[in-house]
Amino acid sequence: MSAHDNHPEGVAHHFESASQQFDSGKLGIWTFLLTEVLFFSALFVAYTMYRNNYPEVFQFASQYLDTNLGALNTLVLLLSSFTIAWGVRNAMLGETKKLTINLIITLVCAAGFMMIKAEEYGHKFHEGTLWGGHEHSIFKLDANDVDPHMAEHSLAFNNPDGEFTAAVKDLDPEFRQKLGIFFGIYFCLTGLHGIHVLIGMILLSWLLIRNLRGEFGPKNFAAVDFIALYWHLVDLIWIFLFPLLYLIS
Amino acid sequence: MAPTTNTLDRTNYLNATKGFMSWFWTIDHKRLGLMYLWSVITCFILGGFFAMKIRLSLMPGAVDFATQTAEQMNAYNNAFTVHGAVMIFLVIIPSIPAALGNFVVPMMLGAKDVAFPRLNRFSYHLWLIGALLFVATLIIGNLDTGWTFYPPYSTGHTDPSVITAVLAAFILGFSSIFTGLNFIVTIHKMRPPEMTWFKMPLFLWAIYATAVIQVLATPVIGISLLLILVEKTMQIGIFTPELGGDPVFFQHLFWFYSHPAVYIMVLPGMGIMSELFATFSRKPIFGYRSIAMSSIAIAIFSFIVWGHHMFISGQSQLMSVIFSALTFSVAVPSAIKVFNWISTMYKGSISFTTPMLYGMSIIWLFGIGGLTGLFLATLGTDIVFHDTYFIVAHFHYVMVGSALFGFIGGIHYWWPKMYGKVVDGPLAKLGCLLSFVGFNMTFLPQFVGGSKGMPRRYAAYGSEQGFDDWNYWSTMGAMVLCAGLFIALFALLRSFFVKGTLAPANPWGGVTLEWQSPSPPPEHNFEIAPPVVGDPYDMSLVEYVSEEEGFLPVNPRSDDPCVADVKPEEA
Numbered sequence A: 001m002s003a004h005d006n007h008p009e010g011v012a013h014h015f016e017s018a019s020q021q022f023d024s025g026k027l028g029i030w031t032f033l034l035t036e037v038l039f040f041s042a043l044f045v046a047y048t049m050y051r052n053n054y055p056e057v058f059q060f061a062s063q064y065l066d067t068n069l070g071a072l073n074t075l076v077l078l079l080s081s082f083t084i085a086w087g088v089r090n091a092m093l094g095e096t097k098k099l100t101i102n103l104i105i106t107l108v109c110a111a112g113f114m115m116i117k118a119e120e121y122g123h124k125f126h127e128g129t130l131w132g133g134h135e136h137s138i139f140k141l142d143a144n145d146v147d148p149h150m151a152e153h154s155l156a157f158n159n160p161d162g163e164f165t166a167a168v169k170d171l172d173p174e175f176r177q178k179l180g181i182f183f184g185i186y187f188c189l190t191g192l193h194g195i196h197v198l199i200g201m202i203l204l205s206w207l208l209i210r211n212l213r214g215e216f217g218p219k220n221f222a223a224v225d226f227i228a229l230y231w232h233l234v235d236l237i238w239i240f241l242f243p244l245l246y247l248i249s
Numbered sequence B: 001m002a003p004t005t006n007t008l009d010r011t012n013y014l015n016a017t018k019g020f021m022s023w024f025w026t027i028d029h030k031r032l033g034l035m036y037l038w039s040v041i042t043c044f045i046l047g048g049f050f051a052m053k054i055r056l057s058l059m060p061g062a063v064d065f066a067t068q069t070a071e072q073m074n075a076y077n078n079a080f081t082v083h084g085a086v087m088i089f090l091v092i093i094p095s096i097p098a099a100l101g102n103f104v105v106p107m108m109l110g111a112k113d114v115a116f117p118r119l120n121r122f123s124y125h126l127w128l129i130g131a132l133l134f135v136a137t138l139i140i141g142n143l144d145t146g147w148t149f150y151p152p153y154s155t156g157h158t159d160p161s162v163i164t165a166v167l168a169a170f171i172l173g174f175s176s177i178f179t180g181l182n183f184i185v186t187i188h189k190m191r192p193p194e195m196t197w198f199k200m201p202l203f204l205w206a207i208y209a210t211a212v213i214q215v216l217a218t219p220v221i222g223i224s225l226l227l228i229l230v231e232k233t234m235q236i237g238i239f240t241p242e243l244g245g246d247p248v249f250f251q252h253l254f255w256f257y258s259h260p261a262v263y264i265m266v267l268p269g270m271g272i273m274s275e276l277f278a279t280f281s282r283k284p285i286f287g288y289r290s291i292a293m294s295s296i297a298i299a300i301f302s303f304i305v306w307g308h309h310m311f312i313s314g315q316s317q318l319m320s321v322i323f324s325a326l327t328f329s330v331a332v333p334s335a336i337k338v339f340n341w342i343s344t345m346y347k348g349s350i351s352f353t354t355p356m357l358y359g360m361s362i363i364w365l366f367g368i369g370g371l372t373g374l375f376l377a378t379l380g381t382d383i384v385f386h387d388t389y390f391i392v393a394h395f396h397y398v399m400v401g402s403a404l405f406g407f408i409g410g411i412h413y414w415w416p417k418m419y420g421k422v423v424d425g426p427l428a429k430l431g432c433l434l435s436f437v438g439f440n441m442t443f444l445p446q447f448v449g450g451s452k453g454m455p456r457r458y459a460a461y462g463s464e465q466g467f468d469d470w471n472y473w474s475t476m477g478a479m480v481l482c483a484g485l486f487i488a489l490f491a492l493l494r495s496f497f498v499k500g501t502l503a504p505a506n507p508w509g510g511v512t513l514e515w516q517s518p519s520p521p522p523e524h525n526f527e528i529a530p531p532v533v534g535d536p537y538d539m540s541l542v543e544y545v546s547e548e549e550g551f552l553p554v555n556p557r558s559d560d561p562c563v564a565d566v567k568p569e570e571a
């Protein structure tokens, strides 16, 4: 088995060369990202379809989303994209310490994003601005079906301060029901995105551990490169979600 | 004289390591292929059990139309749902790509493994989890939505078995995606430099086209099933009419995957056909490029015809007309393939081996299945045929008659490579013959019944409706088919116990690279790497050598141990 004796170091047995191995990984991760895009696609199609059919509902519903927190989250993720991109460069140049710092900043941003998101979700649950099927939702076809407790304390339901055009309880029933659909889509999209952020955090932590063990360098940075690509996609999806959900006018 | 080079005592991938973990935790594509193979066969028997249950309960007199009880109807709904879901998600979709593809693709490329062997193992484990969840579904019972999981059946009603079933299908989807991804990268990056795209065996083209569909379509069903899951457990409302949702939207998403999925099922079978027809006609395949390109064309077209499943679901008439026209166009690349196979046989010296018999059966079965698809693509006729047994017969002709027969033909074709045994005796041929006869007996009557208006998914029919004869013949046919398939399986299993008939490296005279490796192959596929790459269908590259009881390369490499043993004077 002479082929084995001079097999290049760090290259799996079934690859001929390091470049073949790296190129395969690259094509693999890009293909995977494509499947991710398609995975989200159905929800984007749902969004487009319902927004097209009920533009006023979407406009109205968007007011319940906290644009400031959404914008803040956008900035947080943009920063994390920047630091992870820098991290790839660090790995290529063998700058282990800088890579550690960049990975930590990226991780902190990701955690910050999730905390802000949790804050937003908490508010929604408190107000009952939820998908129609939830027991505490205020978007029921029949306003009398709204949980009395929510009906009493939810600002959105009663709208005492005139912040919005109308109180939810005075809306047309069909309109109110479709608001529930908007929030169904909102929670599915942001929830799925949040799961991807969590998975990203696991992957980033794994990179961090490996980096602390000194595994990355000019000859071995593929993992950093590929996970960074994944992270950019997660950011990119949010870049679409933010205007589509928060900035409807 | 038994071929000297081929003994099972030689170290090969089957006996190199031993023990449960050496299989369960393997990253060898060949072992994974075999594990898929036996897992799929097990599920096929399970699905087949439910098929027989369906056919027996439709036997005239078994369930009385006028006095049928709710339990009988529920049992029937459960049987056809489980049958469909198991056969589609656990059997046909993984059959050729995951089982045979895993075994053959790297070998055809002259490679040592797929690009990502660990991911490959992960795919298999995902498949196992999916299968176990299905078993859980069976235990919970009462899955009755049909394999299509349409809301509001799947979301409204309270049975928890929908949850496990949908979760299973979701996980199986990811298994399929990762397999496809692996093959795409493998075919792009692991081809030997001399093997250009147009020197690739057609099976690889077919697997490549399939992988593209797996990667692009499967995520969409993944998310749709996930939505069904949250819809059911948390009442999200996107599909549920009571909450203002749109159930037809689910149908669009579902068929956006599931139409391309029918090509995930049938394209690999077509790839096997191309190999069989060239090898057993001892002629270069006719129209190589048009077969290769038609696979790609089918993959592309398959994404834009899904609306033909929804002609009467309430999509706009304009949409229906467009989908109808596009659907017709799919028939063109399909027909190109059939004509090319037939032309390959023309003036060839055909050997009627078992794999070839399966291949030739498929010409008929796919012909009928494909042509009846055109009846369904026609708007006027589909209004009559939709949801009748005509549909049932159509898709069984394509899915069983073409995809599954292709799978079985492929198993026979590569069995010598997998286990070092040739299975080509009268018993195997009898299995094929009975399956062919039984299959037609089962499903031809369904075309007739369906065109007379016999609706699908009913637990019983009244005698006065006049479907009894068709149901009778169909059930009888199912028994013949069942017998045929068991005989085929028996013939395969028997080969393990027959001593002394060890397969040569190349029993059939195939020119693709896997035949340059001994049977069964060593752990890393080829004893000397890489093998010689030539035109995959140039039959003059191999010749029959009687001492070897098989074929050998005409210009053997001097360093090839297989050859050196047999013909030392020429080496």
Ligand code: HEM
Pocket: B148, B262, B263, B265, B266, B308, B309, B310, B327, B328, B330, B331, B334, B369, B370, B371, B372, B373, B374, B376, B377, B378, B382, B385, B386, B387, B391, B394, B395, B398, B399, B403
């Ligand atoms: C040759 C081209 C084909 C054409 C033109 C065609 C056309 C159609 C049409 C129009 C329908 C919908 C009928 C209805 O529901 O009213 C249909 C159903 C179906 N076809 Fe095909 N088909 C073709 C090939 C295939 C192949 C190759 C497969 C599978 C390997 C397949 C599997 C199915 C299945 C599974 C269904 C019904 C699914 C269900 O309702 O449960 N078809 N076909």
Ligand SMILES: [Cu+2]
Pocket: B258, B259, B262, B305, B306, B308, B309
């Ligand atoms: Cu279709």
